[in-house]
Amino acid sequence: MTRIYxxxxxxxxxxxxxxxxxxxxxxxxxQIRYGVLLxxxxxxxxxxxxxxxxxxxxxxxxxxxxxLFTDRITVYHPExxxxxxxxxxxxxxxxxxxxxxxxxxxxxVVSAYRKFNPLQSMSYQIIMLVLVPLQFYSxxxxxxxxxxxxxxEALGGARVVDTIHVVLCIVFVVFIPVHVYLTTxxxxxxxxxxxxxxxxxxxxxxxxxAPGPAGGS
Amino acid sequence: MLGACLxxxxxxxAAGADHSAERLSAGDRVCVGCHAADGLTRxxxxxxxxxxxxxxxxxxxxxxxxxxxxxxxxxxxxxxxxGDVPNIDDARQYAMARSESCRACHGRVFRPYEGSVHALRxxxxxxxxxxxGDCHPPHAVTPRSTQEGPTNACVRCHGxxxxxxxxxxxxxxxxxxxxxxxxxxxxxxxxxxxxxxxAGGERLTDRDGSVPFEQHARAADTNHDGLDAxxxxxxxxxxxxxxxxxxxxxxxxxxxxxxAHELPPKAAAIKDCVKCHDEKALPFQNVTVSGVDADGRxxxxxxxxxxxxxxxxxxxxxxxxxxxxxxxxxxxxxxxxGLVGGITVPALHLALxxxxxxxxxxxxxxx
Ligand code: HEM
Numbered sequence: 001m002t003r004i005y006x007x008x009x010x011x012x013x014x015x016x017x018x019x020x021x022x023x024x025x026x027x028x029x030x031q032i033r034y035g036v037l038l039x040x041x042x043x044x045x046x047x048x049x050x051x052x053x054x055x056x057x058x059x060x061x062x063x064x065x066x067x068l069f070t071d072r073i074t075v076y077h078p079e080x081x082x083x084x085x086x087x088x089x090x091x092x093x094x095x096x097x098x099x100x101x102x103x104x105x106x107x108x109v110v111s112a113y114r115k116f117n118p119l120q121s122m123s124y125q126i127i128m129l130v131l132v133p134l135q136f137y138s139x140x141x142x143x144x145x146x147x148x149x150x151x152x153e154a155l156g157g158a159r160v161v162d163t164i165h166v167v168l169c170i171v172f173v174v175f176i177p178v179h180v181y182l183t184t185x186x187x188x189x190x191x192x193x194x195x196x197x198x199x200x201x202x203x204x205x206x207x208x209x210a211p212g213p214a215g216g217s
Numbered sequence: 218m219l220g221a222c223l224x225x226x227x228x229x230x231a232a233g234a235d236h237s238a239e240r241l242s243a244g245d246r247v248c249v250g251c252h253a254a255d256g257l258t259r260x261x262x263x264x265x266x267x268x269x270x271x272x273x274x275x276x277x278x279x280x281x282x283x284x285x286x287x288x289x290x291x292x293x294x295x296x297x298x299x300g301d302v303p304n305i306d307d308a309r310q311y312a313m314a315r316s317e318s319c320r321a322c323h324g325r326v327f328r329p330y331e332g333s334v335h336a337l338r339x340x341x342x343x344x345x346x347x348x349x350g351d352c353h354p355p356h357a358v359t360p361r362s363t364q365e366g367p368t369n370a371c372v373r374c375h376g377x378x379x380x381x382x383x384x385x386x387x388x389x390x391x392x393x394x395x396x397x398x399x400x401x402x403x404x405x406x407x408x409x410x411x412x413x414x415x416a417g418g419e420r421l422t423d424r425d426g427s428v429p430f431e432q433h434a435r436a437a438d439t440n441h442d443g444l445d446a447x448x449x450x451x452x453x454x455x456x457x458x459x460x461x462x463x464x465x466x467x468x469x470x471x472x473x474x475x476x477a478h479e480l481p482p483k484a485a486a487i488k489d490c491v492k493c494h495d496e497k498a499l500p501f502q503n504v505t506v507s508g509v510d511a512d513g514r515x516x517x518x519x520x521x522x523x524x525x526x527x528x529x530x531x532x533x534x535x536x537x538x539x540x541x542x543x544x545x546x547x548x549x550x551x552x553x554x555g556l557v558g559g560i561t562v563p564a565l566h567l568a569l570x571x572x573x574x575x576x577x578x579x580x581x582x583x584x
Binding site for chain 2 (some may be wrong): 030046174
């Protein structure tokens, strides 16, 4: 067993603030839309939702800038051969859908520079580079329809912006429990979650576990 | 009438009015003969001067044209007039006093008006509050002036209302465009959503049959119980076939214009967002679609409330969205599926793993 540093501090900070924020945004968002869960005033909930949104937008840049300006970005493109990438992804899907029940080993082995399996890498990139920014942007526009009147017009109206915002919310409502569940599929249920807290992941020694270049946090 | 059009009528010509002034009765034309002149003024006791000019053509085209000057000025009688005009202290007081003449025909308006903050202030001695004539041009009341005039009047006296409301109302300017002042400032009145049909940025206007709006609506309403989502789309399609592409503007307003005069002190105004931002909120229970006739009078047709939340009309209503109040049902279903799916899929996976773990693998491991 080797302890490797997989989640540098800025990522961990971003992650937990983001996780907390997303849950809070979903709860306040549903409250604004349905008004059934709490007895808080609409105005308070709108203000809270907006404030949390702005914190998360700022927080998002912690994540983005960290990856843009450190060599850790390699966790997101370890496989440059697309054919192999999709083959690996398929292998990961087969593992989750079948192999895991048979007790087959996880086809992906974590290392500091290859911490994500291809499925994770792909879905995290879609989420972090497309869905999350789009959600933040539509939220920003809804926050002040007057100031962003041009965008509202270009998109076709307030209802269009709102529908984008709500559909993405639904995607996150599905993503979060699935994501949390997938993180419990380590050797023990709490292993990956502990790693996201401490930064260190324990990995089996083996040829694949070779740590990447030193430093870089 | 034809003779008048050819300019044989000396009074209309003397009045310098266009042809619509000819609709005035002979008696009124005599009044306008003197009162259309620019610069006719009267010195008041307080030193100000009061303009006595009245636009005869505008009056003739107003809703009050048929009843004549005497309808509101019964004290004026020729030929004693203008020799017997009583003393007038100041213009404000004069306007207030003349407002009383509206009571004979519009008594129902006075009840709410007299309870309004404006009337309260007037009775307390402040002369700045509006009389009838400040919101309705007394000699030019038309359906159009009744629709648009009052809001402009509010803003003339109250200044930058968007800034005042911005303090507690997010997107205030947008609210003021989509919500009538009275929809919040007459809190006990019944409200509704009016979907205004716009063509080329203006309200769709039926100029004496040019776009027979009501006929189109009736034709679309196959089961004669108001327009449902499909019928609503049919109406828009058939209006588009007439020419202009149409758009819709959602507007929250009172069901009765009379209640618009309530205007209690600001503490009573609607501040509770849930009065609108909730599916069960009052305005969304009553929905109409409207165009206007040549005079600017709204022509309304009933619409089923589901039009606000149906995917069928989503596109047509893409510019009107009051969070909570007009949400689309389809998204609610998707969300429910998402909530259930996001939890049951992992739960099933977990259960399957538990079950499969009972049987040890060929190599003896359990995972
Ligand atoms: C609410 C509970 C959440 C928990 C318990 C949780 C847990 C975790 C864990 C344990 C990891 C490490 C993954 C691994 O090593 O397998 C991780 C990574 C990640 N999570 Fe979450 N997460 C949560 C919410 C979210 C949300 C709301 C988002 C985004 C919308 C999110 C996006 C991500 C991303 C992008 C990564 C990769 C981090 C990186 O770039 O280094 N997570 N999460």
